[in-house]
Amino acid sequence: MKNTMDYLTIALPKGKLFSLSADLLAKAGYTAEGLSDKSRKLVIANEEKKIRFIVSKTADVPTYVEYGAADIGVIGKDVLLESGKDVYELLDLGFGRCHLMMAVPKAEKRAKLVDYDHTRVATKFPHIAEQFFNKHGMQMEYIKLNGSIELGPIVGLSESIVDIVETGTTLRENDLEEIAYILDATARLIVNRVSFKLKFDRINQLTEELRKILELEQQAKAGA
């Protein structure tokens, strides 16, 4: 087995954030031949630059980073908060912007948020949802789903959902209405606590390079 101290191991999530993350890292020169979320090869190395990429299920990225199986990773703030993993957050990458909210069927909308006390909420984010409802003094029954959350109230599984909204299309097409904002999310660069000490120079250099690239992109956008 390779000595992992020689390599910088980067965990990337499959799905929506993959190409945005891989493209940004490539701009800083961090890439590897054959890096793709479609590849069946799960570890892809760049031997010359001593970089290894792990491509994993979105929800597993914080786990790889917390245990040090990956030094750094890219993950949405929503998934990071839900995971409760003990990692450092180095940089807000700005992309993958969305927000977490509570929505209900338009036709059966109740007058106030507290009118949903002691009802069922379908979500991929039960921990974040529980914190939100606790803050409002509400006790809910949390039904964990892994996708198509909007289906919950439509088929009578739950009275509401807590889910991500980006464009609002999914809510509109399913006659749901947002009734409470919970939090904003964007992709974050995260790092394992021990790796950050042991590989500080490499990780700091990468962070600064990414920060510069993001700043230039922001300036170009503002000037356009």
Ligand SMILES: Nc1ncnc2c1ncn2[C@@H]1O[C@H](COP(=O)(O)OP(=O)(O)OP(=O)(O)O)[C@@H](O)[C@H]1O
């Ligand atoms: N419209 C959107 N829907 C879902 N996630 C979004 C959206 N816009 C931005 N994001 C961000 O992208 C992240 C990854 O979303 P994606 O849908 O790829 O994950 P997933 O479906 O949970 O993962 P997997 O496909 O591995 O199960 C989210 O956690 C969120 O931070």
Ligand SMILES: O=P(O)(O)OC[C@H]1O[C@H](OP(=O)(O)OP(=O)(O)O)[C@H](O)[C@@H]1O
């Ligand atoms: O506001 P919109 O632009 O419509 O985006 C929001 C939708 O996108 C996400 O689902 P995703 O595509 O990740 O599929 P999933 O339901 O399988 O999680 C999220 O769970 C919403 O359903």
